[in-house]
Amino acid sequence: MRVGIIGFGKMGMLHGALLHSIENVELVAITDTSKFVLNGFKSLFPNIRVFTSYEKMIDSCDLHAVIIATPSFNHVSIAKYALERGLDLFIEKPLSNTLKDCKELLQLAQNRNAVVMIGFCMRYNPMFAKGKEIVDSRIVGDIIKADAYIYCSDVLSQQSGWRFDPAISGGGVLIDFAVHMVDLLYHYFGNASAVSGNISSVYSRQVEDETTAELYFQSGLQATLHASWSKPEYRKPFYKIEIAGSLGSLSITDQDIQLNVGGIEKIYYPEHYEGYYIDIGGPHFSKQMESFVKSVQTRQEPKANLTAGLHTQNIINAIYTSAATGKRQAVSEDDTL
Known part of the structure; x- marks a missing residue:
C-alpha cells in the first residue's frame, strides 16, 4: 500500500511515523509548502520523495491513498483532486470549514468506490x-x-x-x-x-x-x-x-x-x-491509522x-x-x- 501525505505539520508527521511502522505499507512521498520542512525531512529520509505541489505528487507517485493533514479550508479541493484520480483518503478533522464544501465532496464520493475516513481519533x-x-x-x-x-x-x-x-x-x-x-x-x-x-x-x-x-x-x-x-x-x-x-x-x-x-x-x-504496534501521541492514533489501512486493504467502509x-x-x-x-x-x- 503506497501512501502520500499532504501537509507535513504536527499531524502529518505523526501519521507518517505511524504509517512507516505498519507492515506492507510504504510512505512514498510528502507534500508541504515549507521548503525548510521538506529539506530537513529529505536529509533524514532520502528515499521518500518530497513535493511543494500535491497535484504533482499525486500525478507522479503511483499512490493507493493519501493522508490530508492541511488546514481545513483546503481539505475538499485536495480530496476532490485525489478522488478523481482513484485514490483512497484519510482526511483530518474537521472535514471542511463550510457545510457547502462537505456536501459537494459527498456528492463526488457517491460516484467513486473509494475508502474515505475522517480523523475522529477519540x-x-x-x-x-x-x-x-x-x-x-x-x-x-x-x-x-x-x-x-x-x-x-x-x-x-x-x-x-x-x-x-x-x-x-x-x-x-x-x-x-x-x-x-x-x-x-x-x-x-x-x-x-x-x-x-x-x-x-x-x-x-x-x-x-x-x-x-x-x-x-x-x-x-x-x-x-x-x-x-x-x-x-x-x-x-x-x-x-x-x-x-x-x-x-x-x-x-x-x-x-x-x-x-x-x-x-x-x-x-x-x-x-492492551499494547500496540507503536504508540506515538497515544494508542488512539495508532489504532486509527491501523483501521484506515485495514479499510483500504479490505475495501470495507470505515466507521468514521x-x-x-x-x-x-x-x-x-x-x-x-x-x-x-x-x-x-x-x-x-x-x-x-
Whole structure:
C-alpha cells in the first residue's frame, strides 16, 4: 500500500511515523509548502520523495491513498483532486470549514468506490471505545441524559493565524476542537435532529473560545455540550461524558470509567491498556491509522466515514446558526451516502 501525505505539520508527521511502522505499507512521498520542512525531512529520509505541489505528487507517485493533514479550508479541493484520480483518503478533522464544501465532496464520493475516513481519533481511545460498549450493552438501561465536556488551555491570550479568521477556519473552538466531542456524541447516540447553542469569546476577537449547546437526538435523548479552549486549569486536553440511564449512571474520561449500577465499579486506563504496534501521541492514533489501512486493504467502509464527517458538520453548522438567531435549529438530514 503506497501512501502520500499532504501537509507535513504536527499531524502529518505523526501519521507518517505511524504509517512507516505498519507492515506492507510504504510512505512514498510528502507534500508541504515549507521548503525548510521538506529539506530537513529529505536529509533524514532520502528515499521518500518530497513535493511543494500535491497535484504533482499525486500525478507522479503511483499512490493507493493519501493522508490530508492541511488546514481545513483546503481539505475538499485536495480530496476532490485525489478522488478523481482513484485514490483512497484519510482526511483530518474537521472535514471542511463550510457545510457547502462537505456536501459537494459527498456528492463526488457517491460516484467513486473509494475508502474515505475522517480523523475522529477519540473513537479509538480505549476508554471511550469501552464506554460505547457499555452503552450499547444497555447495562445502564435506557439513556435519559448525557453531559459532555471538552476543555484545554490552548488559547489564553489573543491569537493570530488562519484558525482565528472565521472566513478561513469556519469558526473557533467548536469547529476546531469540540468537533471531537460532537463526533463522540454522534458515535454513541446516533443522529441529532435539532440543537440550541451559545458561543462566546474570552480572548479572541473574531471566533468563539467557548461553546455550550443542547443536542436533541432522534432517539429522544438530550445531551449538553460544554467546550472551551481557554481553561488555564486544563494543561492537557480533557474529555468527559456523563450518562444517566434508567438503571444507573456512567462517567467516561480518556483516563477512567466509573459505572454505577447497584454499586460503583471503576476502570482505569493503565488496566485497560492492551499494547500496540507503536504508540506515538497515544494508542488512539495508532489504532486509527491501523483501521484506515485495514479499510483500504479490505475495501470495507470505515466507521468514521464521510457520512459521520458530514453529520458532525451539520450539527456544528446548526449550533452556529442557533447561536446567531437565539432559536432552536433543526439539523440537516442531507448526510447519507
